[in-house]
Each structure stands twice: as structure tokens, then as C-alpha cells.
Amino acid sequence: MARARIVDPEEGPRSKRGAILVAAVERFGEDGYENTKWSEVADRVGIGQTALYHYFESKAHCLLTIMRLELQRSHDQFVEATKDETEPVEELRAAVRTAFAVTEQEIRQMRILQANMSLLATPRKSKREETERVAARQLVQMVERDWTNLLMRGMSKGAYPVRDAHTLGLAVLGMIVSVWRWYRPSGAIPLSEISEMIEGCVVRMVAE
Amino acid sequence: MARARIVDPEEGPRSKRGAILVAAVERFGEDGYENTKWSEVADRVGIGQTALYHYFESKAHCLLTIMRLELQRSHDQFVEATKDETEPVEELRAAVRTAFAVTEQEIRQMRILQANMSLLATPRKSKREETERVAARQLVQMVERDWTNLLMRGMSKGAYPVRDAHTLGLAVLGMIVSVWRWYRPSGAIPLSEISEMIEGCVVRMVAE
DNA sequence: AAGCAACCTGAGTTCAGTTCAGTTTGACTG
DNA sequence: CAGTCAAACTGAACTGAACTCAGGTTGCTT
DSSP: OOOOOSSOTTSOTTOOHHHHHHHHHHHHHHHOTTTSOHHHHHHHHTSOGGGHHHHOSSHHHHHHHHHHHHHHHHHHHHHHHHTTOOSHHHHHHHHHHHHTOOOHHHHHHHHHHHHTGGGGTSOOSSHHHHHHHHHHHHHHHHHHHHHHHHHHHHHHTTSSOOOOHHHHHHHHHHHHHHHHHHOOTTSSSOHHHHHHHHHHHHHHHHHO | OOOOOSSOTTSOTTOOHHHHHHHHHHHHHHHOTTTSOHHHHHHHHTSOGGGGGGTOSSHHHHHHHHHHHHHHHHHHHHHHHHTTOOSHHHHHHHHHHHHTOOOHHHHHHHHHHHHTGGGGTSOOSSHHHHHHHHHHHHHHHHHHHHHHHHHHHHHHTTSSOOOOHHHHHHHHHHHHHHHHHHOOTTSSSOHHHHHHHHHHHHHHHHHO
């Protein structure tokens, strides 16, 4: 599986870019982006604050990079999980299940993505930030299209009743990602149970 | 209908508290909280920046107040819309429909609420901010309980299949509020159509 | 061992949010 | 209708976290 990893093997051996991203995911994911001091990330990596600017133009640039990587991962995983399925309802189930087949680090990344989604709406002043923002926006649209296309395939095969596939796709996606706002690994309900519950909901929503 | 209004009639006639909240809802709703300068709100109201601190302890205190008022309104409207319904599926439909029976100002408030929900997770340093935060948190739980109770009533009456009402409630609520992340009044799809689509989805999710 | 690019730093700057130390306004009282 | 008081307001100063600058260090390459 060619996942977009936080640690990029293209980096020089001395580079702390991956370590910064990992630390930032942990801090932004646990305490929130605004609640986390940029210097805390530096402390955790073991470098001075200003060294961060060797890798990222700004705190926001780091955040946008995390968001873009997570979106890339989500998209890749969707494609991977649905590419072999031909039966529409099974394809739908596989897509939901893969959305919840995530590590704890990926859960944090999802949480960061969801909590800061509105950042993608307005242009950024600096060039590198804007590049990441636009890339992330396009990936959002790509993920939305992944779902819309899956739904349209099922509808044209007669497996699901015909409805507005775009709006339905947004509703399905909205329900799935809303889980990352409240789910915590320490919570009472295991993720597997949530996944099954949502899978059932999505199938009823789409296929009945 | 005893809605929680932004303009509190308890205020003195010279008070600009309501005007500040209205201006803040507009700016925070259009450009986002972080993107809006606190002084811009003062400009819009026609007072100096420091005068804001006569009404709110901080920018965050104003935001938390907006969020609390919106949650209060959502809860009140839910109760109002469902109190006369006895037939479970009709009650469910009424609850969804009322969630989308909102003015443009209320749409902005929903957007602000959704975009800054994570603010409610961590304690605030100052007293008045913390009071608003705790009140808002309790209202979140109250809205979640509104949905959970509605679902449990329907299940015990045999109108819906028995499922984990809490998780199902969060899924339904998550899908509904996710609309405010992307919906814009200027968009291609009218809100009435979205409302009908979601209503159908919720009924299939819950009652089938 | 020289060169050089990647990597790093302490000191200083910026700017939005906030505090301070009062001043103005206007309703009400005697 | 002068005096009082709380609500409403203000300009100037302060704060802290993000960021810039002007270099210094490290270690790989030739």
C-alpha cells in the first residue's frame, strides 16, 4: 500500500522534518492547534524555535502540510479498498470499513483535519502555505468525488435508488468524519463497534 | 416561541452588547474566528477596541457566548418542534426539519459553533470564559440527550429497530450539523432540498 | 582540507489581544 | 437644576507568541 507517510524517505538523513510533523500531530491532535505553542513542538523535537523555520514557513504551513498528507492518505486508502469490489453494496461497506481502519496517529490526523477544515476556505498570504492549501482543497474535492462516483456507480447499476449523488455523498462523508470530533481511544465504545454501526447506517441510507 | 435571542432585552438602553454579538456573528461567520480581528468588530459597531472589554472579557468570551446562545436556541427549537408529536417517525421527521428551519443569521451561528466546537474541550483560564464554556458543554450534552431520548422512545415503542441509541444519535446529529460546514445560501442546492434529503436519510438510518 | 549546502541559534521585531488609568455620558436624586 | 453615580467609553502602554535577521556550526563531497 503506497500510503502518504508523515516521514518522507526523500529527506536528508539529518533532516528533522518528519520528527517535527510527528510531534506536531501529537500536540495539535491532543491539545488543538491554537492551544499548542509552536515552541512546544520545537522543545519536543529538541531544537530551538527558529530551527522550525528551516523546515516550515510558519506554524500554519506545518498544519496545512499535516492536513494535506492526511487527505492524501484518506484518498489513497479509499481507492485501495474499493478497487477490487464489483458488487455495489459490498463496495460501499468496504469504503466505510476502511475509513475506520486507522492507527492512533491517523486518528489524531483526522481530528486535526476536521477541527481545522475551515482553514482551507480562505487564501493564504505566503506562497508555500497557499500551495499546501490549494493541494488540500483539491484532495477534499477528490475524496468527495470518490464517494459521489461510488454512489453513482451503484445507482446506475440499479443497486441503490437514484438520488442526488453529490448531496448524499456529502451526507455520508459528513457522518463518517463527524466521529473524529468525539471519538477517543480511551472511550467506552470500541471503534470496531462504531464502524459497524456507521456501516449499517450508510447501507440503509444509500441502498434502501 | 421562547428562543434565545442574540439581543437580550434585559440590557440597558445604551448597551451595545447586542450590536457587538450581531457584528461578531457576521464577521466570525463569514471570515472565521481566527481570521477576524477583534478590532474589526469594534469598528463595525462604531466603538474603540477597548470598549469591547466593557461587555466581554476577551474575544474568546464573545465567541463562547455566541456558541452558548446558538446551542440554547437549537435545544429550545428541538423541544418546541417535538413536544406535540406522538408518532415516532413523525417526531423524527419534525426534529430533522426544525434543524434546517433557520435564518441566515442562525446559519452563521451554526457555522461558528461547528468550526469552533473543539474550544469547548479544554478549560479556560478566566472565570467568565469558563462559565460560558461549561454552560455550552452542558448544552451540547443536552442536545445529544434530546436525540438519544427521541431514539429510545421510538425503539421502546417498537417503531425503530433496537440499536445503541447514543451512538446512533451522535451519528444522526453529526450528519445534520456537517451540512453547516459546506452549505452556503448562495449555493446551487436550496436548503429545502438538503433538508428533505437528510430527513429521508435519517428515517432510513433509524427506522429501518 | 576546502567548499558548501543543510542545519541551527540568540537577539530583536511585529502585531493582535489585552490592561491601565483615567474621562465622558446621561439618568436619577434631593 | 446642581450633584451623584454607574454605565459607557478612550488613548497609551503592555504582553506574549509567531516570526525575522544576521550570522554560526556541522558534516558530506571532491
